[in-house]
Structure formats: structure tokens, C-alpha cells
Amino acid sequence: MTNQSIAARRSPVVAKATSQHPLGLLFNLYREDWGKLALASLIYIVKHSPVWIMPLITADIINIISSQGQIGLGRLWFDGFLLLIVLLQNIPTQYMYIRLLSLAIRRMESKLRSMLAQQLQLMSIGFYNQRSSGVLQAKVLRDVEIIEQLTRNVFQSFPAALLNLLAAIIVVAFRSPWFLVFFVATVPLAAIVLRTTRNPIQSSNSAFRHQVERLAARLSEMIQLIPITRAHAAEEEEMLKLDRRLVQFQNAGLRLDAVNSLFGAASWVSFNLFNGLCLIVAAWACYTQFLPLAIGDVVLMTSYFSILTGAVMELANLAPQITKGLESVHSVGEILDNEDIEDNEGKQRLDQVAGRFQFQHVHFSYPDTQRSSLYDLTLEVQPGETIAFVGPSGSGKSTLLNLVIGFLQPTAGTILLDGHDLQRIDLRSYRRHISVVSQETLLFDGSVRDNICYGLNNVSEATIEQALRDANALEFVLDMPDGLDTIIGERGTRLSGGQRQRLAIARALIRNPRVLILDEATSALDSISEGLIQEALERLMQGRTTFVVAHRLSTVRNADRIVVIEHGQIIEVGNHQSLVEQHGAYAQLQALQA
Numbered sequence: 001m002t003n004q005s006i007a008a009r010r011s012p013v014v015a016k017a018t019s020q021h022p023l024g025l026l027f028n029l030y031r032e033d034w035g036k037l038a039l040a041s042l043i044y045i046v047k048h049s050p051v052w053i054m055p056l057i058t059a060d061i062i063n064i065i066s067s068q069g070q071i072g073l074g075r076l077w078f079d080g081f082l083l084l085i086v087l088l089q090n091i092p093t094q095y096m097y098i099r100l101l102s103l104a105i106r107r108m109e110s111k112l113r114s115m116l117a118q119q120l121q122l123m124s125i126g127f128y129n130q131r132s133s134g135v136l137q138a139k140v141l142r143d144v145e146i147i148e149q150l151t152r153n154v155f156q157s158f159p160a161a162l163l164n165l166l167a168a169i170i171v172v173a174f175r176s177p178w179f180l181v182f183f184v185a186t187v188p189l190a191a192i193v194l195r196t197t198r199n200p201i202q203s204s205n206s207a208f209r210h211q212v213e214r215l216a217a218r219l220s221e222m223i224q225l226i227p228i229t230r231a232h233a234a235e236e237e238e239m240l241k242l243d244r245r246l247v248q249f250q251n252a253g254l255r256l257d258a259v260n261s262l263f264g265a266a267s268w269v270s271f272n273l274f275n276g277l278c279l280i281v282a283a284w285a286c287y288t289q290f291l292p293l294a295i296g297d298v299v300l301m302t303s304y305f306s307i308l309t310g311a312v313m314e315l316a317n318l319a320p321q322i323t324k325g326l327e328s329v330h331s332v333g334e335i336l337d338n339e340d341i342e343d344n345e346g347k348q349r350l351d352q353v354a355g356r357f358q359f360q361h362v363h364f365s366y367p368d369t370q371r372s373s374l375y376d377l378t379l380e381v382q383p384g385e386t387i388a389f390v391g392p393s394g395s396g397k398s399t400l401l402n403l404v405i406g407f408l409q410p411t412a413g414t415i416l417l418d419g420h421d422l423q424r425i426d427l428r429s430y431r432r433h434i435s436v437v438s439q440e441t442l443l444f445d446g447s448v449r450d451n452i453c454y455g456l457n458n459v460s461e462a463t464i465e466q467a468l469r470d471a472n473a474l475e476f477v478l479d480m481p482d483g484l485d486t487i488i489g490e491r492g493t494r495l496s497g498g499q500r501q502r503l504a505i506a507r508a509l510i511r512n513p514r515v516l517i518l519d520e521a522t523s524a525l526d527s528i529s530e531g532l533i534q535e536a537l538e539r540l541m542q543g544r545t546t547f548v549v550a551h552r553l554s555t556v557r558n559a560d561r562i563v564v565i566e567h568g569q570i571i572e573v574g575n576h577q578s579l580v581e582q583h584g585a586y587a588q589l590q591a592l593q594a
């Protein structure tokens with residue numbers, strides 16, 4: 001797939017912002033705010049003027065003192081007044097400068113995070129299977145923050161350094177052009193320092209960023225595993241794993257700090273040696289009158305030379321920060337430029353779904369695996385039919401459900417929905433007609449009402465209550481302190497497993513789906529809870545095409561057809577009675593559970 005076609009499918013913001021080069025992405029991010037940034041730079045020139053005007057005033061005052069009365073005191077009062085104006089203007093200009101810069105930078109920050117979130121919504125489910133949420137969070141939070149810092153540093157240091165450089169060169173060119181030789185010689189020196197340190201700085205930044213992501217992944221896994229860790233008293237092992245990761249993180253940080261400090265020291269010593277040399281030469285030239293220099297001019301020359309070397313050093317010091325910032329731009333580019341997105345744009349939208357499925361010689365293999373997880377699967381499912389998939393662990397049942405939802409695409413063969421190839425339709429329009437009730441019910445930190453009406457607008461009170469009633473959930477919801485408005489805590493932690501599943505059933509019911517996916521919906525519950533859920537599910541399944549995966553055969557007994565899968569292939573199809581009479585694989589599974 002070409003980059004162009006992917007960019008075309010993305011939203012205009014993402015499509016315009018992504019670029020092959022990180023600088024292109026940065027440029028696009030500030031597209032709307034270049035005016036603010038330019039104005040901020042102009043204001044900066046005024047704000048920063050004391051730095052290069054003060055040496056002029058100081059030199060003038062020294063020359064007034066050493067002129068032995070030739071220059072009148074009026075000039076001293078004038079210098080004092082100038083100093084006052086030059087310093088006071090810094091208060092309003094500093095405020096305006098920071099305000100303009102902040103407006104542009106904060107807007108870029110929000111825009112970039114929103115673009116990343118938008119792109120994450122488009123990524124395929126396969127993308128998420130390969131990445132930890134911790135890594136993605138690190139990109140959206142840490143990397144965007146580093147890009148923000150990069151801009152701040154560049155816009156604070158760059159105009160200052162450039163301005164100082166120009167002011168120093170112009171003043172020295174007028175006062176004592178000979179000294180320009182010194183000034184020009186600092187450029188190759190800066191180039192040598194930058195060149196020798198560029199590669200180590202780049203590679204240690206990249207290594208450090210990868211360590212940050214790996215640490216974020218480890219931390220998010222550790223936090224998710226805490227209930228299991230505690231139940232198995234495995235805290236020590238978990239801490240050992242984290243400590244190992246922390247040692248790697250620390251080593252990468254130490255390497256980065258070492259490279260940065262070597263670079264800083266090398267540039268500081270080189271430029272200060274140059275400063276000293278300039279002072280000695282200026283003093284010698286004045287002492288011997290080799291050049292017509294007054295004492296004030298020696299002070300001026302050396303002040304300007306240190307301003308100049310300071311500016312060159314500032315520019316050189318920006319290099320590691322730019323490298324770090326560009327590494328983060330590259331990191332977010334890994335999401336923005338990722339081609340593994342779900343491809344819906346321009347495809348046929350479905351307004352109605354009857355729920356007829358035809359699996360035609362469907363094969364599926366996961367990326368980077370040799371073995372097929374599903375092999376030459378052919379099956380026809382009628383609207384309203386309930387199909388149960390049973391089979392040993394790893395036989396391919398969940399893979400099949402993921403193909404039905406459109407999370408995965410067959411590697412060969414076709415799945416037709418009401419005669420349309422699933423690969424050619426806009427999956428978002430199809431999924432409006434699906435509900436999924438899975439073993440792990442996903443609830444979020446909000447009210448019961450918010451969780452049930454997720455993705456729907458303007459649902460009436462009566463509809464919500466009916467859905468809860470049909471899901472056998474109304475009674476316990478009304479018993480909660482705020483009824484439908486009770487906040488159920490992150491991931492529904494304040495509810496029992498059975499209650500969570502009944503809310504998930506209510507959520508499915510309210511959507512009135514044509515296609516229902518039930519994945520192990522009744523496992524791990526006591527018999528009363530299971531009975532309530534089974535009853536709710538039967539109501540839910542009525543008149544809808546339903547795909548059920550369950551290890552407990554009791555829950556699939558009532559299915560219209562049971563499909564037995566082994567090693568990714570269909571080996572038996574029939575209803576419960578006929579399969580038991582066949583004395584095949586299903587009958588054996590049945591006997592094992594009896």
C-alpha cells in the first residue's frame with residue numbers, strides 16, 4: 001500500500017501533518033501559528049537588547065572616566081538614562097514574548113495529542129495486539145512534551161544567539177575590524193565540536209527513548225497484573241522484572257548524560273580558551289598601541305567576544321536538545337505514519353443488516369507465523385440462526401469471532417455478509433448492527449447509564465429500564481445508591497462478575513443488534529448467577545444471528561447448530577442431539593464434561 005493512498009484515507013489534519021521527514025511534521029504542526037512565532041521573535045529582539053547595548057554603555061562610561069575631563073558629565077547622565085529605558089522595557093516585552101510563544105506551543109501540543117488519538121482510533125486491532133498500551137501512552141504524553149520543550153528551547157535560544165552573534169559582529173566590524181579574525185575562527189571550532197559529538201548524542205538519545213518505552217510497557221503490565229500477582233504471592237518476581245528493566249533504563253540514562261556532559265565540557269573549554277586568547281591579544285594591542293584601542297575598547301572587545309562565544313556555544317548546545325526533540329518527533333511519526341490502519345474510507349456503507357453469513361474457503365494465519373490458525377473453513381449461517389463454536393483450546397474459535405467482527409481479515413477466502421464481501425464494506429456501518437458480550441466485560445469509570453448507552457444518543461429512560469429488566473439487571477441497579485446514575489468505578493470494579501456481565505447484556509440489548517457475538521459469556525460464575533445470565537442471553541439472542549463461543553457445553557446445547565473446530569478446521573456440524581448421536585468429537589467433549 002502506498003503512503004499516498006494511506007494519507008488519502010486519513011482525516012485532513014493527519015494527512016497534512018504526516019511527512020517523511022520529522023522537520024516536515026514539525027513545520028506542519030505550526031502551520032497556523034507561524035505569524036505568532038514570527039511576532040514573538042521580533043519582540044524578542046527588543047526584549048533582548050540590554051545584552052548587547054550594555055557593553056556599549058559600559059565601554060562608553062569607562063572611556064568617559066579615562067578621558068580625564070575631555071568628555072563632559074552630560075554624556076554620563078545620558079548613558080544612565082539609556083540604561084534605565086533599555087532595562088525597563090524588558091518587563092512588558094518579556095510578557096508579550098512568552099504569551100505569544102505559549103499560545104503557539106500549547107496549541108501545537110493539544111493538536112498533536114489529538115492527532116495521535118485520532119490516528120489510534122484508526123489503527124487496526126492487530127496493531128494493538130503487538131503493542132503495549134504503556135508504549136503508546138509514553139508517545140502521547142512524554143514525546144509530545146519533549147517536542148514542546150524542543151520548540152520552547154529553539155525559540156528561546158535561537159533568536160537570542162543569532163541576535164547576539166549579529167550584534168557582536170557588527171559592533172566589532174565598526175570599532176576594530178581586525179578582531180573579526182577571532183570571531184570568524186570560532187565558526188570552524190563550533191563545527192568540529194558539533195561534528196564529533198553528533199552521532200553519539202543521536203544514538204544515545206534513541207537508545208534512551210526506547211528504554212523509556214520499554215519501562216512504560218513493563219509498568220503498565222505490572223499494574224494490570226497486580227491482582228494476579230498478589231493472588232499468587234509473586235510480588236518479588238514482579239519487582240525483580242521491574243528492577244532489571246530499571247537497571248537498563250538507568251544505564252541508558254547514564255550513557256546519555258555522559259555523552260551530553262562530555263559535549264558540554266568540550267564546548268565550554270574550547271570557547272573559553274578562545275575568550276582568554278582574545279583578552280590577551282586585545283590587552284597586548286592596546287598596551288603596545290599596535291591597534292589604536294582605548295581601555296574601554298579592550299573591555300568592549302572582550303565583552304563582545306564573550307557574547308559571541310556564548311552565542312555560538314548556545315547554538316551548539318541546542319544540538320543535543322534538537323536531537324532529543326527530533327527523536328521524539330520520529331517516535332510520534334511511528335504512529336502517525338503507520339500504515340496498519342483499518343481501511344474503511346470510500347467503502348460501501350450498510351444501512352440494513354439481515355445477518356446472513358457465508359464463509360467461503362476461509363484461511364487465516366497470524367502475521368509472523370508459519371501455521372494457519374484457520375484452514376479452509378466453509379459455512380453458511382442464516383439470519384437469526386444461533387451458531388455455537390466448540391473445540392479444544394487453541395483450535396481457532398476466538399480467531400473466527402474476530403473475523404466475524406472484522407478485526408481480522410481472512411488471508412485467503414471470503415466472508416460474505418448478506419452477499420457483500422466483508423472486506424469491501426465500511427466496517428463501521430456494519431458494526432453499528434453488532435453487539436459483543438465477552439468474558440471480560442469492559443466497563444469504564446462512569447454511571448450505569450453512561451456504560452449502557454455507550455455510543456448511543458438520546459436513549460429514553462423507559463428503553464434503558466427495559467434493557468436492564470431483560471438483562472435481569474434492573475433489580476440490582478435500582479438497589480444501588482443512585483440507581484442508574486451510580487458511578488461504577490474504573491472497569492466496573494465496584495460490581496461483581498455476574499453483575500458486570502448483566503450490564504454488558506443490557507448494553508448489547510439496547511443497541512438492538514442484528515448480529516450478536518458471545519465469547520465465553522457464562523464462564524466462571526456460580527449457578528444462580530449463571531442461570532440469570534443464561535436467561536438474559538436467551539432473550540438477547542432471540543431473532544438475531546448469534547455466534548457463541550463457550551467451553552461449557554451446557555450453554556451451547558440450545559444453539560441451532562454447533563460447529564466443532566479442531567486445529568483450525570471444521571470437523572462436525574449439527575445440533576446437540578444429532579452430534580451426540582454421531583458419537584464423534586462433540587460426543588467425546590460432552591462425555592468429558594459430564
Ligand SMILES: Nc1ncnc2c1ncn2[C@@H]1O[C@H](COP(=O)(O)OP(=O)(O)OP(=O)(O)O)[C@@H](O)[C@H]1O
Pocket residue numbers: 129366367369373391392393394395396397398399400
Ligand atoms: N495474536 C496471535 N498471534 C499469533 N498466533 C496467535 C495469536 N492469537 C492466537 N494465535 C494462535 O492461533 C490459534 C487459534 O487461537 P484462538 O485464540 O483462536 O483459539 P481458541 O480456540 O479461541 O482458544 P481458547 O479456547 O483457548 O480461547 C492458536 O494456535 C493460537 O496459538
